Amino acid sequence: MLPRVRRPFRQKHLERSFRVDTAQLQHRFRSLQRLLHPDFFRQRPQVEQDFSEQHSALVNEAYRTLLSPLRRGLYLLELSGIELEKGTDSEAEPEFLAEVMEMNEKLLDADSGAKTDEMESFIAAKQGELTESVSRAFDRGDLQEAKKLLAKMKYFANLEEKVKEKKIPS
Template sequence: MNRTKKLWKPFCQVAHRALPSTSRFKLSNYNYNFSTQIYFLDCTSSSRIQNPSLYCGLCYYFEILKFSGRSFCSESAEKASNATCWNCNEAPKAAPFLFCESCRSVQPVDHSVDYFQIFGLGKKYEIGNEKLEGKYKDWQKRIHPDLVHSKSEKEREYAAEQSGRVIEAYRTLTNPLARAIYILRLEGVEVNEDETVSEPELLMEIMEIREAVEDAADSQTLKEIQSQMQEKLIHWGNSFADAYQNRNFDEARVCIRRMTYYHRVNEEIAKKL
């Protein structure tokens, strides 16, 4: 535990050791452009799909922080083009209409259906991962590309797109940080990559944390720092939930920035363990 006291060194010491004379503190592009090239997952497996690495490229220098979510797609732009099944013309028996129960055909992607709707959830930040996992497996048992390998090229394309989108939705909603950014996007609130942050206390804290990670002598010390970061992530996740519920989107963005920094520290620790 003594080693973790490095987290709170005086700023002048940290700055003297960590900062070059011409330095910038910048948070580079932070993307949630999840790949959909991994459609062929074993949907019958009981193993969980791990959340994707959400790297934000944190450079620990002092002047400017920038936050980006540019590549994260908007889910409210497109109306459904088909009110009936493309194959049998039957009306959908349930929403969302990813799969026709009448003829067992996978349907084309409807981007007006958001990720919460795919999993039968209301649009709220606090959700349970257990329900998400069960629904994810149910969808893949219906729309997985392997299930339509002998069908038409059109339906194989639909299955690949639908399965990829369900994977993307699952990854987004099971990750608190990705979920926070996504739910703000649904509200039309962008997390601007060019937004400049000037929070000296936060910058000092991040530099101290980074130095502690770099100087950690053993895995136990790293795990202690990782535990501290996880507590901070939970705290700021709860703060985001409150801000979102109160429609305080400016505060919600502040919470996302904090979550981003602490998440990045945990990613760096994971590389060392």
């Protein structure tokens, strides 16, 4: 028999939306973790410990998904039966791909922290613009537009990772 988890909130129907109140999300996450964290189940029967570990992991994954605009958008598409192609994006605009290639080259050539910081700021600004555009596309119910924009966000997320790697001292 699985343990009963006391529900600290009144359960509401949550609509699917790209827009997330991060403060409310963080509050909800912390409340759920206080209920489910495995440290609180150490002295409990094994079945309850297992329940805690599984559900705590699910809460962590859900939180990471909802907190990240890219992951959140991809999840919303997946719920609608739409997935981005793996590998090369055959639908990407050639101008956009050229811009990404140029940014990759600039990043490779960036030999100073200032240039890397400049690239990081530019990428963050682009991600902010794309996030807002994706939000508007979801608000309109235009899932194909959201898909195209999320594919672009994926490219910029890869660039963000490269910037982070470049900033790590060798």
